[in-house]
Amino acid sequence: MTRNAEKELRAKDIRPSYQRKRILEYLWETKSHPTADDIYQKLHPEIPTLSRTTVYNTLRLFEKHNIIQSVVIESNEMRFDGDVSTHGHFKCLDCQKVLDIPVKDKFKFDLKDSIVMETHIYFRGICPACRKERI
Amino acid sequence: MTRNAEKELRAKDIRPSYQRKRILEYLWETKSHPTADDIYQKLHPEIPTLSRTTVYNTLRLFEKHNIIQSVVIESNEMRFDGDVSTHGHFKCLDCQKVLDIPVKDKFKFDLKDSIVMETHIYFRGICPACRKERI
DNA sequence: CCTTTTTTTGTATTCATTACAATTTTGTAT
DNA sequence: ATACAAAATTGTAATGAATACAAAAAAAGG
Ligand SMILES: [Mn+2]
Ligand SMILES: [Mn+2]
Ligand SMILES: [Zn+2]
Ligand SMILES: [Zn+2]
Helix, strand or coil: CCCCHHHHHHHCCCCCCHHHHHHHHHHHHCCCCCEHHHHHHHHCCCCCCCCHHHHHHHHHHHHHCCCCEEEEEECCEEEEECCCCCCEEEEECCCCCEEEECCCCCCCCCCCCCEEEEEEEEEEEECHHHHHHCC | CCCCHHHHHHHCCCCCCHHHHHHHHHHHHCCCCCEHHHHHHHHCCCCCCCCHHHHHHHHHHHHHCCCCEEEEEECCEEEEECCCCCCEEEEECCCCCEEEECCCCCCCCCCCCCEEEEEEEEEEEECHHHHHHCC
16 A cells, blocks of 8 residues: 555645655655654755755644654654654664654553643663664 | 752762752752753842853753753753653643653553663643633 | 862854745646 | 746745853862
8 A cells, every 4th residue: 555645735735746745755655753854865866956944844834734743852853754643762872763662552641631632652772773783 | 858959969979069959959849841041040040150051061960860851842942850750741732831740650662672761751732721721 | 378170151153943035836817 | 828826945044952162260189
């Protein structure tokens, strides 16, 4: 099942420009949780006129429409995720990668008097690959 | 039970200067999860010579020694917490306050191949007080 | 005292993000 | 196709939290 960026953008009343389509497609195909600049660096060769501002604008637009979500772990880098389902993240302090962590939704918090709009769970530590390398 | 900042700093081999003591005491007595600048604004009248740099330096030093923890919810504001126990946070999108949320540690994630050093859980939404005001 | 080490301070710098205005592209009607 | 209006993109300037740096002040140990 391969998703259609153009259709999904139209469904949200967002004009499917080439830049927007490629940014969305890239977020769908990567699991690296890239920063805005990562996305710019990746797409710039393919779209030579691409501007960083467009990347930032597009990401903000997509997030507002719940097409993507931002992942904030370090205060100096906002990462983006094409998977908007509630799931956790693991940031490796060694290789700096951010990995997905499945979250069992059994886990319920007692926030009865609040309105919860977003749930964020993340861990920091050493990922399996880096742990092995340490022997 | 009122904690002694001077003693606890000495125990970690950190010289208990007046600035350091007051920053730590303030983080213990407030539950607001202040930013570095909040702390500066609060203590500046009492310590007229206080520098923002000292606040930043001190917070970084304290975090490295696990005396405090930083709470990152928005990518443009690092907040600080004198409570280093694992607990969740709730950021109200209305009044902008960050509240503590008790986290039952029954909740276990299957991260068997990783080394987990930090666990962070936070929510975004509308806090009980703001919800009431909305009638 | 004097000397060395540590801490604090003010200023300069960095860098991710946002603001803004000009240019380009797209959509629609003539 | 052409003309015009609306929307998207772009480059540059501005913002602001955090850090780097070096000088000044304070503390420690004789
Ligand atoms: Mn993810
Ligand atoms: Mn807290
Ligand atoms: Zn790793
Ligand atoms: Zn509120």
